[in-house]
Amino acid sequence: MTNKRILLVDDQEDIRLLLQLTLAPLGCDLHTATNGNEAIQLARKLRPDVVVLDVMMPGGMDGYQVCKMLRSDPDTAHAYIILLSARGQQRDIDQGKQVGADYYMLKPFSPIELGDLINQAKPQQ
Amino acid sequence: MTLRLIWLPISLWLFVTICGGYALHQERLAAIASLIRQTEAGLHSELRQIGSAIWGSVPTADDGRRFSQLDIPPDATKTGYYLIDRQHAVIAANRPESLGKDVQTLFSAQVLAAVSQAVAGNGSVVSQTAHGLIGIRPYRGAAKARQGTILLIQRDLSAEYVQLSNAFQNAVFNFAVMSLTGIALLFLLSTLRINRQLGVISKTITRFADGDGSARTALTGHDSIARLGRVFDRMATRIGQERSNLAESEERLKFALHGSNAGIWDWLIESGHTYYSPRWKSLLGYDEHELLAHSEEWLKRVHPDDLPQVMALLNAHMTGATAFFESEHRLRRKDDDYIWVLERGVALRDEDGKPYRMVGALTDISARKEIESALQRSEEAYRSVVNAVTQVIFRSDATGKLTFLNPAWTDLTGIAVNDGLSRVLTNFVVPEDRDRARQVIAAANRGGKEIITCELRLITRNGGTRWFNLHARSLQDGRDAPGIAGLLTDIDALKKAQDALTQSNKERNTILDLSPDGYVFIDRDRRVVYVNPAFLAMTGVASNRIIGKGLNELEALIQSLCDPAKPQPEFASAMDDAEYLLHLNNPAKSILKWLIRHIRDRQGRLQAGVIFFRDVTAQVEIDRMKSEFLSTAAHELRTPMASIYGFAELLLARDFDAATQRDLLQRIHRQTRNLTNLVNELLDLARIEARGSKSFKFKDQELAPVVLNTLATFYVPHETHSLDVDLPGNLAMVNIDADKFHQALINVLGNALKYSPDGGVILVRSTERNEADQKQIGIVIEDQGIGMTPEQMGHMFDRFYRADTSGAIPGTGLGMCLVKEIMGFFGGQVTVSSEIGQGTEVTLWLPIVSPTSVAG
Numbered sequence: 001m002t003n004k005r006i007l008l009v010d011d012q013e014d015i016r017l018l019l020q021l022t023l024a025p026l027g028c029d030l031h032t033a034t035n036g037n038e039a040i041q042l043a044r045k046l047r048p049d050v051v052v053l054d055v056m057m058p059g060g061m062d063g064y065q066v067c068k069m070l071r072s073d074p075d076t077a078h079a080y081i082i083l084l085s086a087r088g089q090q091r092d093i094d095q096g097k098q099v100g101a102d103y104y105m106l107k108p109f110s111p112i113e114l115g116d117l118i119n120q121a122k123p124q125q
Numbered sequence: 126m127t128l129r130l131i132w133l134p135i136s137l138w139l140f141v142t143i144c145g146g147y148a149l150h151q152e153r154l155a156a157i158a159s160l161i162r163q164t165e166a167g168l169h170s171e172l173r174q175i176g177s178a179i180w181g182s183v184p185t186a187d188d189g190r191r192f193s194q195l196d197i198p199p200d201a202t203k204t205g206y207y208l209i210d211r212q213h214a215v216i217a218a219n220r221p222e223s224l225g226k227d228v229q230t231l232f233s234a235q236v237l238a239a240v241s242q243a244v245a246g247n248g249s250v251v252s253q254t255a256h257g258l259i260g261i262r263p264y265r266g267a268a269k270a271r272q273g274t275i276l277l278i279q280r281d282l283s284a285e286y287v288q289l290s291n292a293f294q295n296a297v298f299n300f301a302v303m304s305l306t307g308i309a310l311l312f313l314l315s316t317l318r319i320n321r322q323l324g325v326i327s328k329t330i331t332r333f334a335d336g337d338g339s340a341r342t343a344l345t346g347h348d349s350i351a352r353l354g355r356v357f358d359r360m361a362t363r364i365g366q367e368r369s370n371l372a373e374s375e376e377r378l379k380f381a382l383h384g385s386n387a388g389i390w391d392w393l394i395e396s397g398h399t400y401y402s403p404r405w406k407s408l409l410g411y412d413e414h415e416l417l418a419h420s421e422e423w424l425k426r427v428h429p430d431d432l433p434q435v436m437a438l439l440n441a442h443m444t445g446a447t448a449f450f451e452s453e454h455r456l457r458r459k460d461d462d463y464i465w466v467l468e469r470g471v472a473l474r475d476e477d478g479k480p481y482r483m484v485g486a487l488t489d490i491s492a493r494k495e496i497e498s499a500l501q502r503s504e505e506a507y508r509s510v511v512n513a514v515t516q517v518i519f520r521s522d523a524t525g526k527l528t529f530l531n532p533a534w535t536d537l538t539g540i541a542v543n544d545g546l547s548r549v550l551t552n553f554v555v556p557e558d559r560d561r562a563r564q565v566i567a568a569a570n571r572g573g574k575e576i577i578t579c580e581l582r583l584i585t586r587n588g589g590t591r592w593f594n595l596h597a598r599s600l601q602d603g604r605d606a607p608g609i610a611g612l613l614t615d616i617d618a619l620k621k622a623q624d625a626l627t628q629s630n631k632e633r634n635t636i637l638d639l640s641p642d643g644y645v646f647i648d649r650d651r652r653v654v655y656v657n658p659a660f661l662a663m664t665g666v667a668s669n670r671i672i673g674k675g676l677n678e679l680e681a682l683i684q685s686l687c688d689p690a691k692p693q694p695e696f697a698s699a700m701d702d703a704e705y706l707l708h709l710n711n712p713a714k715s716i717l718k719w720l721i722r723h724i725r726d727r728q729g730r731l732q733a734g735v736i737f738f739r740d741v742t743a744q745v746e747i748d749r750m751k752s753e754f755l756s757t758a759a760h761e762l763r764t765p766m767a768s769i770y771g772f773a774e775l776l777l778a779r780d781f782d783a784a785t786q787r788d789l790l791q792r793i794h795r796q797t798r799n800l801t802n803l804v805n806e807l808l809d810l811a812r813i814e815a816r817g818s819k820s821f822k823f824k825d826q827e828l829a830p831v832v833l834n835t836l837a838t839f840y841v842p843h844e845t846h847s848l849d850v851d852l853p854g855n856l857a858m859v860n861i862d863a864d865k866f867h868q869a870l871i872n873v874l875g876n877a878l879k880y881s882p883d884g885g886v887i888l889v890r891s892t893e894r895n896e897a898d899q900k901q902i903g904i905v906i907e908d909q910g911i912g913m914t915p916e917q918m919g920h921m922f923d924r925f926y927r928a929d930t931s932g933a934i935p936g937t938g939l940g941m942c943l944v945k946e947i948m949g950f951f952g953g954q955v956t957v958s959s960e961i962g963q964g965t966e967v968t969l970w971l972p973i974v975s976p977t978s979v980a981g
């Protein structure tokens with residue numbers, strides 16, 4: 001399961017670093033973006049197997065919108081999408097499912113668990 | 126009786142017998158006297174003859190022998206002849222056994238006394254002794270030898286006496302027998318005669334009693350029975366006359382009684398025997414021949430309820446308290462029905478005034494009673510209605526004086542009926558209504574049939590007033606109206622209710638006018654009848670576009686104001702009291718909560734409806750902001766925690782080189798501080814909210830050092846921003862808590878920094894103003910940031926409100942809120958001016974404390 005292509009989208013440098021450190025030993029092909037637009041462009045280009053999306057991001061496009069767009073684009077629709085969010089209300093989780101996310105992970109989270117999740121993730125066919 | 130009758134003849138007989146006996150006894154005595162006289166004469170003659178025979182011829186003394194030769198009657202037992210010498214010894218006697226015996230032994234001393242008497246006297250003596258008649262002749266000659274001799278003749282008369290006695294007894298016996306026979310015969314005869322006469326009288330009386338007025342005894346004679354007969358005849362004649370008078374009178378009475386239908390009774394009080402006339406019987410349902418003959422017959426028929434009264438009246442009359450017994454009561458007929466009767470009676474009294482007889486008449490008054498009863502019922506019914514009605518019923522005469530008032534008058538006015546009568550009704554009317562009342566009464570007094578009405582107030586007893594509706598009409602439709610009759614209906618409650626309703630309506634209208642909530646009233650036809658000003662303000666619609674319109678038109682109107690994306694439910698199908706929301710786009714974007722309530726009558730028919738509208742825009746917004754705050758607060762808290770948690774876990778799970786470890790620990794440390802700040806800010810607000818200014822440490826102090834100290838601690842990223850301070854050395858004396866002002870200023874500076882993400886100058890300067898005669902100093906913080914819309918400015922002091930909803934600018938939405946609270950406690954103010962894209966200017970105003978206090 002090595003060489004999975006992973007796209008990490010988060011405006012916070014701390015989180016990006018946290019995931020880089022977590023995933024580095026797994027030998028993944030890790031790319032990062034800091035906002036929605038960047039993430040979509042990068043995803044179209046990279047066609048990642050797994051996308052880790054922060055929900056609350058600056059730049060006019062939040063994680064839900066990005067997720068929705070990724071799912072609507074055939075090139076990126078197959079990706080396993082994990083939403084990362086500090087908002088833990090039910091309606092936020094429901095919204096995540098609505099836009100087609102595979103997993104909704106609430107901050108704070110265990111980087112080890114996230115690593116395992118990414119490791120086991122199977123992109124949609 | 127018989128015994129007494131038998132004594133009469135016996136007594137008579139005894140009397141006759143005794144009388145006869147006495148006469149016979151006298152006769153016997155006469156016979157005895159005659160016998161004695163004859164015997165005396167005989168004795169004298171014999172004494173002489175014998176004396177002469179012995180002593181006359183021969184003067185010798187041999188008298189005894191001579192005596193024996195005498196022709197003396199032989200019956201010696203009947204007559205004794207004795208010659209007695211001077212010694213009283215018997216010389217000679219026709220009874221040989223007595224010879225020689227002393228006279229004394231032969232006879233009693235009585236004889237001796239007679240002898241002595243005879244010796245002393247001259248001649249013969251005859252005396253009556255127990256031995257019969259004794260004749261004595263003493264010797265009167267000269268012969269000495271004979272001197273003292275005595276011739277004694279004893280004539281024994283007992284046999285004659287016995288004979289006479291027997292004859293007397295026989296005569297008496299015979300007389301008694303004869304008289305008995307005679308008397309018995311006489312008695313028998315007289316009895317027969319009396320019987321005969323009494324028989325005549327008896328027959329005559331019987332005939333008379335049987336009604337033969339001409340029956341007479343026609344007895345003659347002077348005996349008492351005949352006299353009795355004649356007395357009866359006289360009486361019969363008299364009675365005959367009276368009877369004929371009575372018959373005439375009775376005839377009249379009969380006619381009279383028949384005419385009056387009276388039943389007669391005649392009661393002998395002692396015996397209770399009572400005569401009931403045929404009419405009496407027929408009145409009570411009896412045949413004439415039925416035997417009713419006792420006073421009980423009517424007393425026991427008196428109705429039990431009437432009996433005490435009847436007895437009382439009867440006793441009153443019996444004791445003489447009343448001249449007549451007169452009573453109206455019920456009697457039970459033979460068929461057990463009761464009839465009403467009038468009984469009038471009068472008692473006949475003896476000399477002592479004690480009643481012994483009572484005569485009365487009974488009249489059937491059932492019909493009259495029935496009428497009376499009906500009349501009374503009618504009267505009672507009428508009276509009960511008049512007494513029971515709650516309206517005042519009155520009558521007044523032509524002068525207006527009240528002549529009748531029913532009890533409702535007292536109930537409603539508290540004035541006694543008697544106090545109301547004879548006074549004019551208008552006297553009781555309150556002065557304001559008096560003219561109106563006079564007009565009505567005058568109109569009614571003019572006559573006519575129409576009823577005139579008006580409303581007026583009467584003065585009640587306790588000085589209050591009461592509303593009445595007056596209906597009045599003339600009592601007569603002729604020329605001279607004798608007065609009016611009228612009705613006063615109490616409408617006080619109605620009037621007061623009307624007033625109260627008017628008042629209530631005023632209050633309701635005031636409430637509705639003042640209410641910030643909108644109200645729409647609909648009628649039973651679901652048409653709008655009322656809208657309040659708040660509703661018009663909410664919808665921006667003129668009332669004339671709504672009033673009178675149907676519910677569907679109102680719905681269409683509101684629909685046109687609504688956000689098309691948010692459909693509204695229809696009014697008609699809305700459930701009572703269920704809450705619905707309206708999202709209006711016009712006249713302003715707002716959210717209205719509405720509910721409807723239908724008012725129905727008992728049959729469930731719609732009478733009215735109320736639709737209630739409340740502008741909940743602010744509330745919805747606050748709710749939204751609260752939710753947003755929670756979400757944001759959680760986000761803000763979780764974001765640093767994600768770093769802390771994640772790096773800590775990696776540090777525990779992996780081995781890193783020293784430099785990386787240090788970097789990660791620094792990150793943990795920094796995020797921990799952020800977290801602490803956030804928590805502190807929340808706590809500050811909570812504390813201020815909870816405790817107000819009590820936690821403040823106020824102090825008069827110069828403002829400039831406080832501001833400068835804050836600016837010195839304020840971190841400005843030099844690569845993007847710069848801080849420009851334009852303040853004089855001394856600002857002013859203010860009374861503040863330096864720490865709290867520092868916090869307020871930091872929050873404003875923080876916002877200036879946060880909301881100018883593209884950098885720029887942050888200018889801090891001072892200004893002054895006079896606010897309500899108070900000098901104030903202001904610290905102005907200007908930025909060149911993104912600025913705010915007027916709407917955002919309106920909300921900037923709301924709790925949890927954040928101008929940035931994207932989340933890109935961190936914050937809790939509490940900063941400005943805290944600032945406002947703090948400045949408020951200082952007696953100061955926060956003012957803001959801003960323009961979108963140009964920047965924001967915030968001024969913190971503080972009152973300047975007076976120089977006198979500065980000197981101190």
